[in-house]
Amino acid sequence: MATAYQKIAISTALVMGCSFCPLAQAQSLNQCGNGPLMVSKKQVGMASYFAQNCSQSWEKQNIQMDFSYNQSIPEWAFKRAATHLLKRNVKDAKIHALFNPITDLYRPVRSGDLYRLKYDHTTQTLSLSLNQQGLGQLKHPLAQQYFNIWLGPQPFSAKLKQQLLN
Numbered sequence: 529m530a531t532a533y534q535k536i537a538i539s540t541a542l543v544m545g546c547s548f549c550p551l552a553q554a555q556s557l558n559q560c561g562n563g564p565l566m567v568s569k570k571q572v573g574m575a576s577y578f579a580q581n582c583s584q585s586w587e588k589q590n591i592q593m594d595f596s597y598n599q600s601i602p603e604w605a606f607k608r609a610a611t612h613l614l615k616r617n618v619k620d621a622k623i624h625a626l627f628n629p630i631t632d633l634y635r636p637v638r639s640g641d642l643y644r645l646k647y648d649h650t651t652q653t654l655s656l657s658l659n660q661q662g663l664g665q666l667k668h669p670l671a672q673q674y675f676n677i678w679l680g681p682q683p684f685s686a687k688l689k690q691q692l693l694n
Contacts, residue, residue, distance in 0.1 A: 557578035557579060557580060557590060557591070557592055558578060558579060558580070558581075559577070559578050560577045560579050561577050561582075561691050561692040561693060561694055562574055562575060562576040562577065562691065562692065563685075563687070563688045563691030563692060565597075565685075565688070566685060566688070570599075572597060572598065572599040573595055573596050573598055573599065574595070574596050575593060575594070575595050575678065576594045576596075577592075577678075577679075577692035577693065578591065578593070578594070586672075586675060586679050587672060588649070589649050590647060590648055590649050590650075591646075591649075592644065592645065592647070593644070593645045593675065593678065593692075594642060595642065595643040595644075595645075596640075596641070596642045597637045597638070597640070597642070598640075600636065600638045601636065601637050603634045603636045606631075606634035607632070607634050609677075609684070610631045611631060613676070613682075614676065617677065617680030617681060617682050617683070618673055618676055618680070623670055623673065626666075626668060626670060627666070627673075627674055629664065629666055630654060630656055630664065630666045630674060633656050633663040633664045634656075635658055637658070641658060642658070642659055642660075643656070643658055644656070644657045644658075644660070645674070647671065647672045647675065652667055652668060652669050652672070653665050653666070653667045653671065654666045654667075654668075654671035654672065654674055678692065679692065679693065
């Protein structure tokens with residue numbers, strides 16, 4: 529009798545697990561490009577861009593950017609750069625304050641650290657993690673606009689933007 533229950537439980541688990549397989553595949557991201565993070569002609573790390581479809585606009589899908597560092601960088605540098613680049617790329621001043629909760633999450637990094645910024649288009653959620661530890665999220669219809677820092681009309685680096693999107 530116990531064996532029959534085990535078989536039913538295993539069969540149910542397999543069916544339920546497989547029913548989520550298409551969803552997992554639909555959410556998978558492809559690496560589209562990468563490039564060096566240059567600050568004052570010094571490489572401080574590498575950036576990588578991931579999307580569901582590399583040939584589709586980054587504004588219409590799930591995307592992710594990874595930033596791996598080979599230098600120590602203080603948190604104030606991240607916060608100052610993010611604030612400046614958002615003001616340069618997002619013209620509506622009311623939107624700038626929307627991003628403060630994410631920008632405030634930045635921590636200092638050391639060589640070997642990895643920041644990950646991920647956007648889920650379906651839930652309109654922007655997530656920030658450091659070394660695979662979630663720091664926080666922002667759920668808002670305009671949350672994806674945070675990527676304007678690197679992919680906007682006046683990005684952190686035009687050369688990096690081209691390397692990420694090509």
